[in-house]
Amino acid sequence: MADIINRILETWESLLDEPGAGSQSARYRISGSPRFGAYLAIRFDDRAPVLEFGPITPDLLKDAPLPSIKGVDSDLSYHNQELFLSLTLKQSAAIDIFLTLAARLSDDLSGVDYPITGYNVIRRVLVVWRAFFSSEKKVLSGSEQTGLAGELILATMFIDNGIEVPTVIRAWKGSERSHHDFQLPLASVEVKATIAHNIETVSISSLRQLDPTGTQKLFLAQVAVDSHDHGDQTLPHLVSDIRQRLSSFPADRLEFEEKLLESGYRDKDESNYAQRSFQVRKVRAFSVDENFPKLTYDTIPEGIVEAAYQVNLGTVALQALTFDDLMLAISSNQND
Template sequence: MADVIDQIFETWESLLDEPGTGSQSARYRISGSPRFGAYLAIRFDDRAPVLEFGPITPDLLKDAPLPSIKGVDSGLSYHSQELFLSLTLKQPASIDIFLTLAARLTDELSGVDYPITGYNVIRKVLIVWRAFFSSEKKILSGSEQTGLAGELILATMFMDNGIEVAAVIRAWKGSERSHHDFQLPLASVEVKATVAHNIETVSISSLRQLDPTGTKKLFLAQVAMDSHDYGDQTLPRLIENIRQRLSSFPADRLEFEEKLLASGYRDKDESHYAQQSFQIRKVRAFRVDENFPKLTHDSIPEGIVEATYQINLGTVALQALTFDDLMLAVSSSQND
């Protein structure tokens, strides 16, 4: 079965091929039930993509209005004398975000029978998705590209060494601004990626980053890479590799796409990322325990509420774990 996100993009391509002019529109059903459906549509006058939901009753909007989303107009439309809620994209540059939103709504509305249930699902999803449309950010900076590449490389290594593909995607939290980049069932892993020659110093951005509270085990994993012009390990290729691995996991593929958007990565900017290739130089890890140098809320004087600092890993070099050691540690509850 094709991923829902691929189906949505294919549906949009089909709509673009539909004949129509002026105020005409065309639409395809993408989800729902006989009582309540979701449709992807195109307006031929401006080629704008539209999501339509219904039929609905006007009182639904009065009781709980939809959140305002930058670049997306909400309104009402009629089809066969029935009322439908519509969302129209007004920013063509955000078409990839809009279609990924359509995929999420397709998944969430699958099997929904009643308008009130469907409307509440739509409203809940849109509240979360406001942030995807509000960002003014353009392409990722050099350090952001390095950080994302390091996380994706480590994710791929986890997959190659026995952790289920879907489980790795669910565990990846880096784009969610969580305290730790990977939250596996038996351990959490904070990733520090670098293309610098000197790998002895790492920067810690908050007092929560190396706080093991709430985790069974916490590790700091350092992914040291060399950066080259034109190679096999560019960001687009790393991402395509993971997309292919997720071909049998449609729900997790959609989650992966959402996390990519949250990280700031957009397929439309692929040309900006196709020239830099990241080759693994070294992967090592450290158990963040009472012997590892760190600052946390419990270890600082009263009155200090936040701090950024650097750690010299040379002082704990003898504690370094190989990647195989890390795999054993995050896979076994007996390794304490």
């Protein structure tokens, strides 16, 4: 099965090569069924990408209007006397987000037979995706780059040590602002990446971050890296490497792209990240058990509703696990 992201990108490139001018447009079918289709189109007057869906009936929009999305106009248009819903991208800088949205909708609308079903799918997806278009954020800060690099480095290490690629991508929750960065089948892992030379102190941002409730086992993994102005291990390289590993897993590739967008990573910003390389210095982990110093909702005085704090890992240095130890621990069914 072809990678749906690559298929959408290739379709867009083909549309850009189509001859046309003025008010003309061209479109290719990307998903759907004989009764309801999804199309990627181009308007030649402004070279704007358009997603079209239909045929539909006007009462669908009246009963359940689409959410408003910054930089995306929704409208109705006719093709061969049939009514179609169209979404037109008005901010060209968001083309990568728009084409990833096209891939998500293409996947979710595959095989949809009826307009009401298709419209409900579109509306549900757009409710989630409007946040991607509304962000004013430009590029990741230095600390955000380090944090994302640490998570991608650990994801790659998991894959290299026998955990299946789809399992790792589905487990990655850091971009979703979940309590723990990886929620694997048998354990959760919270990742702390640092470029500091003193790796004895880590910052904990909430009472949930080291709360093992709901997990079989919880580990804190520290990824210490050196940051260099030149080198191969850049954020774009880490992203490209995982994309390559996902070439045989199209559904998981799409999920990875969505999580990258949620993390704030955009391909158009690659030049801002290409000069900073992350060289792994040390990876170690700690079992977050009753002996690990932490604050959780169950351990704080009544009246405190949230807290951010720091943990001195030197107090539990003898409990540190190597990465191999961590792999053994998260693969074991037996609780410690």
